[in-house]
């Protein structure tokens with residue numbers, strides 16, 4: 001196999017030369033650049049497989065350089081090097097398409113290993129026969145016409161052909177589980193089982209027996225031999241959902257199985273080999289958890305062979321209309337109602353919303369409207385109350401006279417002039433803004449926004465707002 005070409009971009013000459021040497025000894029062909037501008041120059045004139053980028057550099061910093069590299073050729077792998085204290089940079093970089101990050105001070109061994117893992121994974125994807133990406137599910141559709149989603153479909157399609165572990169990241173409701181299913185049902189394992197495990201729902205004491213099974217009499221209450229999820233999934237895929245919620249001791253046990261590819265049922269002396277593909281997902285900030293010591297770095301690397309990041313719905317506005325139409329078709333079948341479309345006004349309201357609960361919130365919103373709607377198109381007044389309140393900025397505050405004969409209020413608008421709805425909408429938006437400002441911390445939000453904590457909790461419940469959604 002030909003040698004991989006790595007570009008080390010780092011302004012600190014000492015670190016640059018040590019990285020250069022370590023990678024060269026690791027068998028790579030290495031080039032160097034001292035800032036982002038020089039890096040882009042070298043990338044345009046040499047075939048680079050992977051760039052190792054420092055963040056703080058004169059001229060052009062690493063994050064801007066990352067964006068430029070991904071624009072030029074998205075298949076170049078980028079690994080970011082950040083200061084230990086600047087974990088936000090790492091998170092931003094991953095979202096912008098970086099493969100992974102290394103925290104300084106950097107250990108030679110870790111760099112060489114990560115680079116090797118990255119190029120191996122990339123090589124597997126590259127050597128696969130290329131044909132048009134078709135993402136199918138066992139039922140239902142995977143909607144996505146935005147550039148963002150097309151990129152993801154491409155990755156899913158390529159990954160479906162290899163057995164590597166995949167880590168799916170994204171806020172709540174962005175479709176992580178759907179991606180896991182798409183990966184499984186497009187893979188050669190599709191005739192075998194896809195077994196999901198919700199890591200946040202599994203108790204510490206039952207973890208081992210749930211995953212690995214147990215022999216009869218292995219512990220009090222184990223009156224029958226039982227096989228675990230790993231064995232159920234044999235030949236198929238194990239989907240470890242909410243992986244960020246595993247306790248440290250469960251993390252160790254899981255890591256051991258992933259490393260050794262075999263496990264021992266509780267109370268048994270027989271080791272069982274496993275052939276299971278692992279897909280994990282989380283909406284937690286694992287980088288921050290690693291820094292705090294609550295998530296094991298070695299487990300993270302083991303799972304994160306290929307990262308997939310699902311952007312929030314508000315960043316793929318192009319998809320909203322397609323998703324709305326898809327859900328209308330689906331709910332028309334489910335509720336046996338003859339609703340064929342949506343009014344322009346209702347669609348405008350949906351497009352303008354910021355969707356903190358992402359696609360799940362959109363799906364619930366459409367279903368809610370479906371139940372209420374009596375016409376053959378979804379209209380604005382069937383949407384939940386907060387979509388229909390008048391916005392201060394557009395209406396009451398505007399300089400235009402309220403009654404303007406040139407734009408008489410429509411019947412739909414007149415229905416919506418409702419004091420309570422307006423009050424609720426305002427309250428809801430205020431709480432969301434406050435939660436965003438204080439990153440979902442209840443105590444801080446209550447304190448600074450001057451809402452008694454009890455009231456705040458009651459309102460969150462009332463408007464189905466999840467404080468955790470604002471944590472990242």
Ligand SMILES: Nc1ncnc2c1ncn2[C@@H]1O[C@H](COP(=O)(O)OP(=O)(O)OP(=O)(O)O)[C@@H](O)[C@H]1O
Pocket residue numbers: 141142143144170171172173174175176177178179283323326359360363
């Ligand atoms: N692109 C899409 N096309 C069609 N339906 C979608 C799409 N993305 C998500 N959905 C639907 O939205 C809902 C939420 O998706 P999913 O459960 O996969 O999200 P999630 O990221 O796992 O959320 P959580 O973090 O809360 O578990 C599901 O009903 C799913 O079918």
Ligand SMILES: [Mg+2]
Pocket residue numbers: 176177241
């Ligand atoms: Mg999920």
